[in-house]
Every structure is written in structure tokens, then in C-alpha cells.
Amino acid sequence: MIFRLADFHFPDSAARLYPDTPQRPWILEVGFGDGRFWPHYAATFPEAPNYLGVEISGVSLLKAERRLREAGLSNAVLTKLPATPLIREVVPAGSLDAIVVNFPDPWPKAGHAEHRLLRAPFFRLAASRLKPGGAVLLTTDHDEYFEFACREAEASGVMRAELTDPPPAALETKYARKWRELGLGVQHARFVPTHHPHVPHGTVARFPDSEDAPAVPHAILTLPAAFDPGAFHKHTARGGQTREDPVGWTVVLLELYRSLKQDGWVMLAHVVEGELTQEVLIGISARGDGSHLVRLASFGGPIITPGVKAAVGVVTDWLESQGAAVRHRGY
Ligand SMILES: C[S@@+](CC[C@H](N)C(=O)[O-])C[C@H]1O[C@@H](n2cnc3c(N)ncnc32)[C@H](O)[C@@H]1O
Known part of the structure; x- marks a missing residue:
């Protein structure tokens, strides 16, 4: 199988x-x-x-x-x-x-x-x-x-x-x-x-079965009235290599697409952690109160690793650099 x-x-x-x-x-x-x-x-x-x-x-x-x-x-x-x-x-x-x-x-x-x-x-x-x-x-x-x-x-x-x-x-x-x-x-x-050392598992989780689960990396923010998605350019961020995340991560934000419903955008990101590579989609969708939810999408079956959480952070930081007011970071 x-x-x-x-x-x-x-x-x-x-x-x-x-x-x-x-x-x-x-x-x-x-x-x-x-x-x-x-x-x-x-x-x-x-x-x-x-x-x-x-x-x-x-x-x-x-x-x-x-x-x-x-x-x-x-x-x-x-x-x-x-x-x-x-x-x-x-x-x-x-x-x-x-x-x-x-x-x-x-x-x-x-x-x-x-x-x-x-x-x-x-x-x-x-x-x-x-x-x-x-x-x-x-x-x-x-x-x-x-x-x-x-x-x-x-x-x-x-x-x-x-x-x-x-x-x-x-x-x-x-x-x-x-x-x-x-x-x-x-x-x-x-x-x-000759002996069996302790080599820990990383902090890796499955994408939760319930769509509203709080464990999905996300952020809530308010975009500026003059938000210009055309200002997006591919960029790379690196981090980790700490005690909690010894492998480290590289996130490349590749493309920003308008969502079909026209109420938001989808960012395509490439996440590399050692030998593990994932392509993930991060949605930026409008909420009823005028704010936007930045959230890892389930599409493609991602697993939630330190690098994938970081990718949601990199998108949030980019939106903040474009004038967004971040209300909550859940990653
Ligand atoms: C030289 S071939 C040998 C294949 C097979 N064991 C045999 O004897 O016919 C080496 C295989 O290892 C795979 N491989 C290389 N690096 C790997 C990795 N990090 N994890 C899993 N497979 C890997 C390659 O795709 C390739 O099929």
C-alpha cells in the first residue's frame, strides 16, 4: 500500500x-x-x-x-x-x-x-x-x-x-x-x-481532520485599504536551527494568486527542512468583520512542521510590511 x-x-x-x-x-x-x-x-x-x-x-x-x-x-x-x-x-x-x-x-x-x-x-x-x-x-x-x-x-x-x-x-x-x-x-x-541513543522526534503534527481546529497555523490581521498584491515579489527566509528545531527551515514565497471567490488570495510557498520539502498553500481570506485570516490550507496534504508554521509567519510578516495590522498570531 x-x-x-x-x-x-x-x-x-x-x-x-x-x-x-x-x-x-x-x-x-x-x-x-x-x-x-x-x-x-x-x-x-x-x-x-x-x-x-x-x-x-x-x-x-x-x-x-x-x-x-x-x-x-x-x-x-x-x-x-x-x-x-x-x-x-x-x-x-x-x-x-x-x-x-x-x-x-x-x-x-x-x-x-x-x-x-x-x-x-x-x-x-x-x-x-x-x-x-x-x-x-x-x-x-x-x-x-x-x-x-x-x-x-x-x-x-x-x-x-x-x-x-x-x-x-x-x-x-x-x-x-x-x-x-x-x-x-x-x-x-x-x-x-552497541547502545540505543535517544534521538527525539521533531515537533511534527498531522493536519487536523476538523477544518476549524485551532492547531492549524494561522494569523488574523487587518489589511490596509491600499493593499497592493502586485507589490509581492518572490522571496526567501531562513530560520530554526535552535534546540527545539535543530534541522532548521528555508521558506520561499513563490506566488500570490487571487482566490476564485475574489474574497482573498492564496500564497504558494516552498518549505525545505533538511531533506524534507513541502509545497504548501496559505490562504488569506476575508472574515465577516473586515479582517483577514491567514491560514495553512489542507490542499496537498501538508504536515505541520516548524518550517510550515514559519511559512505562515513569513506570509504574515510580509503582509505586515505592506501595512497590515496583525491582531493575532497562531503559529
Ligand atoms: C543505486 S539505487 C539501488 C536500488 C535498489 N536498492 C537496488 O539494489 O536495485 C539507489 C536507490 O536509492 C534511492 N535513494 C537515494 N537516496 C535516497 C533517500 N535519501 N531515501 C530513500 N531512497 C533514496 C534512489 O532513488 C535509488 O532508487
């Missing part, structure tokens, strides 16, 4: 995601590509474990979903998201039996190592979300990345590497087959937590 970010709870639970099989082991695969690993690996268990697959390619997502459906693997959730925010915000502490990474993108060019997944902060996050006895399973054909990952695991201070043969299923993926045909070898490591 395919889940959008907004379909998850923050954090979620195996009991909610796999209501028919909550007691089974829970395995997460990062970058599943066309999904060949899971049917082979699941078949090595008496009963298919619960599966959470995370991948950033939409084409791969659809291919893998079809493959798992045809294999009858119904206790599988697939999502198109970068791995780190998904693991940090959705996966509860101490809940996974394994995190599988087969043939991660090696980012071989000098200066690109910061794009690699398997760096010390990832290992700390992984150790916090694994159960005692769980492990990160890495298989790769890239010797330099393999050594890099082993060094990073050690630098994390929470992982011990065991070098073993890969599970046979890891040699059935699209990339494994490609390398086998070229006669190249692969390396495999099991990274086992």
Missing part, C-alpha cells in the same frame, strides 16, 4: 500500520528501487515480516508496489520520501528489527560525501529506532563507500560492524544483477547497535 507523508502519524506504530500482523518483525528498506529485494527476503521467514519501504523515485515506487502486490505481500507500506525524515518522524524508538540498504547511491565525486546516506548521524538515528538485536544491513559494490560507511558507523559511537556474506536476497536486486553481470563483487556489513 502506498502512503503519502500525510497518511502517517508522528510517530506511527506497527499496530496502526499493520493491524492484522502487529506482532511480526518490522523491517525498513531504504531506496528499494524496483522492489526486487523484498519478495526474496520475505520468503526466507516463516511469515512475511511487516515492511516499510522508503524511496525517493516515484517511478520506482509504482514498479515496486505492483511487484509486492503481485507477490501477495499485503503487510507492506511503501512511501515516496527521503529516508532520514521518515525514520526520524514516523518510526517509534526501539521498534525496527532491521534497516536494509542495498546498493545506496555512492556519490563518488570529491566533495559530494555530504550527500551520502550512511554518515554518523544516520547511524545514531538508526540505532535509536532499532530494537535490541536489530541491525542496519548494508550491501554495496562500491568499496570506497563501504569503507566510508564503516568509518562513519564507528564515528557514530553507537555501532559495531560485523563483516559477513550478504543475504542471498540482496544479490537479486536490479543493481546486484547489473554488477554480477560485470563480474564485480559486493561487500556486506551488519551494523549492530
Whole structure:
């Protein structure tokens, strides 16, 4: 089953995601590509474990979903998201039996190592979300990345590497087959937590089901009589990177549109928080008393993160710079 970010709870639970099989082991695969690993690996268990697959390619997502459906693997959730925010915000502490990474993108060019997944902060996050006895399973054909990952695991201070043969299923993926045909070898490591650090979830919330819920970021203000939406120009604001919001945010206000009802406007904003990107709409709509409500719209299934709250603040600040009198800030 395919889940959008907004379909998850923050954090979620195996009991909610796999209501028919909550007691089974829970395995997460990062970058599943066309999904060949899971049917082979699941078949090595008496009963298919619960599966959470995370991948950033939409084409791969659809291919893998079809493959798992045809294999009858119904206790599988697939999502198109970068791995780190998904693991940090959705996966509860101490809940996974394994995190599988087969043939991660090696980012071989000098200066690109910061794009690699398997760096010390990832290992700390992984150790916090694994159960005692769980492990990160890495298989790769890239010797330099393999050594890099082993060094990073050690630098994390929470992982011990065991070098073993890969599970046979890891040699059935699209990339494994490609390398086998070229006669190249692969390396495999099991990274086992030596302890489980506390890595907190962020302050992330679902968009509330009730439209009037006060938890939706909003502001109330009075626009000046001479308000000129034509004065809007795309602009960028940055913030966060505090103790409460260590990831930090960038908000780009992109476009301001007149609403179809002609009683207000809609701002399109791009919100980047680490690897997580959301496009959100923020409405500016007239209220009965002559004031305007600035409020995150539910369109597109946003989740409420520090950056999304900040986006409502950036819109409010821009309106204030245009002469609006702000009465209330609820973000
Ligand atoms: C080299 S391919 C390997 C695919 C598959 N595991 C295999 O062995 O055939 C790496 C995959 O990781 C995905 N990927 C890269 N960065 C990712 C991230 N941060 N989170 C999730 N998937 C990611 C890419 O889209 C790509 O499909």
C-alpha cells in the first residue's frame, strides 16, 4: 500500500500500520528501487515480516508496489520520501528489527560525501529506532563507500560492524544483477547497535481532520485599504536551527494568486527542512468583520512542521510590511 507523508502519524506504530500482523518483525528498506529485494527476503521467514519501504523515485515506487502486490505481500507500506525524515518522524524508538540498504547511491565525486546516506548521524538515528538485536544491513559494490560507511558507523559511537556474506536476497536486486553481470563483487556489513541513543522526534503534527481546529497555523490581521498584491515579489527566509528545531527551515514565497471567490488570495510557498520539502498553500481570506485570516490550507496534504508554521509567519510578516495590522498570531 502506498502512503503519502500525510497518511502517517508522528510517530506511527506497527499496530496502526499493520493491524492484522502487529506482532511480526518490522523491517525498513531504504531506496528499494524496483522492489526486487523484498519478495526474496520475505520468503526466507516463516511469515512475511511487516515492511516499510522508503524511496525517493516515484517511478520506482509504482514498479515496486505492483511487484509486492503481485507477490501477495499485503503487510507492506511503501512511501515516496527521503529516508532520514521518515525514520526520524514516523518510526517509534526501539521498534525496527532491521534497516536494509542495498546498493545506496555512492556519490563518488570529491566533495559530494555530504550527500551520502550512511554518515554518523544516520547511524545514531538508526540505532535509536532499532530494537535490541536489530541491525542496519548494508550491501554495496562500491568499496570506497563501504569503507566510508564503516568509518562513519564507528564515528557514530553507537555501532559495531560485523563483516559477513550478504543475504542471498540482496544479490537479486536490479543493481546486484547489473554488477554480477560485470563480474564485480559486493561487500556486506551488519551494523549492530552497541547502545540505543535517544534521538527525539521533531515537533511534527498531522493536519487536523476538523477544518476549524485551532492547531492549524494561522494569523488574523487587518489589511490596509491600499493593499497592493502586485507589490509581492518572490522571496526567501531562513530560520530554526535552535534546540527545539535543530534541522532548521528555508521558506520561499513563490506566488500570490487571487482566490476564485475574489474574497482573498492564496500564497504558494516552498518549505525545505533538511531533506524534507513541502509545497504548501496559505490562504488569506476575508472574515465577516473586515479582517483577514491567514491560514495553512489542507490542499496537498501538508504536515505541520516548524518550517510550515514559519511559512505562515513569513506570509504574515510580509503582509505586515505592506501595512497590515496583525491582531493575532497562531503559529
Ligand atoms: C543505486 S539505487 C539501488 C536500488 C535498489 N536498492 C537496488 O539494489 O536495485 C539507489 C536507490 O536509492 C534511492 N535513494 C537515494 N537516496 C535516497 C533517500 N535519501 N531515501 C530513500 N531512497 C533514496 C534512489 O532513488 C535509488 O532508487
